[in-house]
Amino acid sequence: MQIIDGKLMAQRLKEEIATEVSEMVQNGERPPHLVAVIVGHDGGSEAYVANKEKNCQAVGFKSTNLRFDDSISEEELLAEIDKLNKDPEVDGIIIQLPLPRHIDAQKVTEALDYHKDVDGFHPINVGRMAIGLPAFKPATPSGIIELLRRYEIPTKGKNAVVLGRSNIVGKPIATMLMQKGTPGDCTVTVCHSATADIKERCLQADIIVAALGVPGFVKEDMVKEGAVVIDVGTTRVPDPTRKSGSRLCGDVDFDNVKDKCAWITPVPGGVGPMTNCILMKNTLAARRRQFPT
Amino acid sequence: MQIIDGKLMAQRLKEEIATEVSEMVQNGERPPHLVAVIVGHDGGSEAYVANKEKNCQAVGFKSTNLRFDDSISEEELLAEIDKLNKDPEVDGIIIQLPLPRHIDAQKVTEALDYHKDVDGFHPINVGRMAIGLPAFKPATPSGIIELLRRYEIPTKGKNAVVLGRSNIVGKPIATMLMQKGTPGDCTVTVCHSATADIKERCLQADIIVAALGVPGFVKEDMVKEGAVVIDVGTTRVPDPTRKSGSRLCGDVDFDNVKDKCAWITPVPGGVGPMTNCILMKNTLAARRRQFPT
Numbered sequence: 001m002q003i004i005d006g007k008l009m010a011q012r013l014k015e016e017i018a019t020e021v022s023e024m025v026q027n028g029e030r031p032p033h034l035v036a037v038i039v040g041h042d043g044g045s046e047a048y049v050a051n052k053e054k055n056c057q058a059v060g061f062k063s064t065n066l067r068f069d070d071s072i073s074e075e076e077l078l079a080e081i082d083k084l085n086k087d088p089e090v091d092g093i094i095i096q097l098p099l100p101r102h103i104d105a106q107k108v109t110e111a112l113d114y115h116k117d118v119d120g121f122h123p124i125n126v127g128r129m130a131i132g133l134p135a136f137k138p139a140t141p142s143g144i145i146e147l148l149r150r151y152e153i154p155t156k157g158k159n160a161v162v163l164g165r166s167n168i169v170g171k172p173i174a175t176m177l178m179q180k181g182t183p184g185d186c187t188v189t190v191c192h193s194a195t196a197d198i199k200e201r202c203l204q205a206d207i208i209v210a211a212l213g214v215p216g217f218v219k220e221d222m223v224k225e226g227a228v229v230i231d232v233g234t235t236r237v238p239d240p241t242r243k244s245g246s247r248l249c250g251d252v253d254f255d256n257v258k259d260k261c262a263w264i265t266p267v268p269g270g271v272g273p274m275t276n277c278i279l280m281k282n283t284l285a286a287r288r289r290q291f292p293t
Numbered sequence: 294m295q296i297i298d299g300k301l302m303a304q305r306l307k308e309e310i311a312t313e314v315s316e317m318v319q320n321g322e323r324p325p326h327l328v329a330v331i332v333g334h335d336g337g338s339e340a341y342v343a344n345k346e347k348n349c350q351a352v353g354f355k356s357t358n359l360r361f362d363d364s365i366s367e368e369e370l371l372a373e374i375d376k377l378n379k380d381p382e383v384d385g386i387i388i389q390l391p392l393p394r395h396i397d398a399q400k401v402t403e404a405l406d407y408h409k410d411v412d413g414f415h416p417i418n419v420g421r422m423a424i425g426l427p428a429f430k431p432a433t434p435s436g437i438i439e440l441l442r443r444y445e446i447p448t449k450g451k452n453a454v455v456l457g458r459s460n461i462v463g464k465p466i467a468t469m470l471m472q473k474g475t476p477g478d479c480t481v482t483v484c485h486s487a488t489a490d491i492k493e494r495c496l497q498a499d500i501i502v503a504a505l506g507v508p509g510f511v512k513e514d515m516v517k518e519g520a521v522v523i524d525v526g527t528t529r530v531p532d533p534t535r536k537s538g539s540r541l542c543g544d545v546d547f548d549n550v551k552d553k554c555a556w557i558t559p560v561p562g563g564v565g566p567m568t569n570c571i572l573m574k575n576t577l578a579a580r581r582r583q584f585p586t
Contacts, residue, residue, distance in 0.1 A: 106426070122420070123416075123417045123420030123421045123423075123424060124416045124417045124420055125416075125420065126419070126420030126421075126423050126424055127416030127417055127419030127420030127423065128416045128419075128420070130419050130423050130460070130464060130468075131460050132460070156487055157488065157489045159490075165471055165472075167423070167424050171468070171471075174483075175464070178483050178485070179458075180487075185485075185487035186487075187482065187483065187484055187485070187487070187488040187489070187490075187494065188482065188483050189480065189481065190467075190471050190481050191480055192471070192478075192480070194449055194473075194478035194479075194480070196480070197452075197480075201480065
C-alpha cells in the first residue's frame with residue numbers, strides 16, 4: 001500500500017509555478033493576477049479566500065479581493081465583472097459562492113469571460129472539456145488527474161467507479177477519466193443515489209473516486225485487493241479528542257480500507273491540498289493566454 | 294420482445310410539431326425558420342439537407358439552404374453567420390459538416406449564437422447540458438431519450454452501458470442517462486476501444502446503447518435476458534441481394550439478439566428516423582425563444 005501524498009505533490013506543483021513566475025518577472029513581464037469577487041460575508045468563503053491569498057503570495061502572483069456589500073444589485077455586480085473581463089491586467093477571476101439570493105449565480109458565472117474563468121465553471125469551459133478541447137477545468141477533478149499523473153498510476157483500460165454525480169467533482173472526473181490520453185482511457189461507471197448495487201460496482205473497480213460527501217461510506221468489503229482509492233470527501237465531524245472539537249472525515253473508511261489498496265489518498269492531505277494549487281496553475285495559464293495542459 | 298418503432302414515433306412527433314406550427318400560423322405568428330449553411334459539395338450533406346427540407350415542409354417550417362462555394366474564406370463565412378445570428382427571423386441554424394480544410398469548423402461552430410444552435414454542438418450547449426441546465430442537445434441522443442420516454446421504458450437505477458465515447462452520441466447519451474429525472478437516473482458505464490471486458494460489461498447491462506459504428510458488434514452472448522437494446526450504428530455494408538447493392542447495418546446482430554430483449558430498436562427504422570425530428574423539435578423551441586424540454 002502506498003499513500004498518495006497530496007500535500008507533497010501540491011508543494012512541488014507550487015514550487016514549479018513559483019519558478020515560472022520568477023522567470024517571468026525576471027524577463028520584465030508582470031506576474032499573473034488573480035481576482036476573487038466576494039459578495040457579503042460567508043465563513044467558508046473567507047477561509048477559502050485566505051488560503052488562496054497565501055498560495056498567491058507563495059507562488060508570486062498578484063492577488064486582489066474585490067469585496068462588495070450584499071446589498072449590491074445583480075446589475076451592478078455584472079458591470080463589475082464586465083470591467084474585470086476587459087481589464088488586460090486581470091488574468092483569472094473567481095466568484096465566491098454562495099451569492100446573496102437576489103443575485104442569479106448562474107447568470108454571474110456565465111457573464112465571466114471564459115478565458116479568465118480559472119474555476120472552470122462557465123458552461124463553455126464545461127462543454128469544451130466534454131468535447132475534449134483545451135479548457136479551464138474545475139480544480140478538484142483536475143487535482144485528482146494531476147495526482148494520478150505524478151504517481152504514474154496506470155489508468156488505460158482500467159475500470160473506474162465514480163461515486164457521485166455532482167457538477168464540480170463526479171461528472172467532470174468521469175469525463176476526464178474516460179477521455180483518450182494519460183491519465184485517461186478508463187472504462188468509467190458513475191454511481192449515485194439511484195444506483196442499486198454500489199457495493200458490487202465498487203468491487204469491480206480498479207480505481208474508485210469517492211465524492212458522495214458521506215463520511216466513511218466506502219468500507220473494506222467494497223474494495224478489491226490492489227485497487228486505487230481516491231477520497232474526495234471532506235465532511236467535518238465532531239471529535240472530542242481534538243482541540244477544535246472536530247475533524248475532517250473522508251468518504252472512505254481509511255483505516256480499514258488502506259491495506260487492501262495499491263494506492264490511497266488520505267483525508268486530510270490527499271486531494272484537498274491539490275485543489276487550490278490547480279487554481280494557481282490555471283491562473284498561470286490564463287496569464288499566458290493559454291488553457292492549462 | 295417488443296420492437297421500438299422509431300419510424301412511428303418520429304411520425305407522431307412530426308404530427309405534434311405540425312399541429313403547434315399550424316396553431317402558431319393561425320394566431321398570425323410566423324412559422325419557425327431553419328437555415329442550413331452548406332459550403333461546397335458533399336454527397337452526405339446533400340442527402341441530409343434534402344431530408345431536412347422534406348421534414349421542414351411536413352411540419353410547416355420555413356427552410357432556407359444558404360449555399361457557398363468552397364472558395365469562401367473563413368472570415369466571410371463568419372460574417373455570414375453573424376448576419377444569421379442577428380436576423381430575428383432566423384430561429385435555428387445548422388452548419389453542414391464537413392467544411393473545407395481552410396475553415397476551422399470548431400471556430401465556426403463557436404461563432405453561432407447558442408440560442409440558435411439547434412444541433413446542440415456549441416460548447417456552451419454541451420456544457421449547459423452537462424451541468425443539467427436547459428440546453429439544445431444533440432439530435433441522436435435526444436432521439437434516444439424521446440424513444441425511452443414515449444415507450445415508458447423504466448430507467449431509474451438501471452445499469453446502462455454505452456458503447457462508444459463520441460461527442461455526438463456516446464458522451465452526451467451517457468450524460469443524459471445519468472442525470473436526475475425520467476428518463477434518467479441510470480448507473481452509466483461508458484465503454485470504448487480501451488475497454489478490456491466489453492462482453493462482461495454488456496452482460497451486466499439492463500440497457501445497452503451501441504454507438505461504436507462496428508456492424509453486428511453486439512452478439513447474442515453479450516446481452517442478458519430482458520435487456521433493452523438501442524442500436525445507433527448505421528454503417529452501409531455491401532448486399533448483393535438489394536437493388537442498391539448495399540444496406541444499412543446496425544451495431545447489433547439484430548436477428549440473433551432480438552429474442553433476448555425486452556425492447557430493441559431495429560436498423561433502419563429505430564433511432565435514425567428520430568434524429569431529424571429532434572432537429573425540428575429544437576427549432577420549434579428556438580422559435581419560442583426557449584430551450585427544448
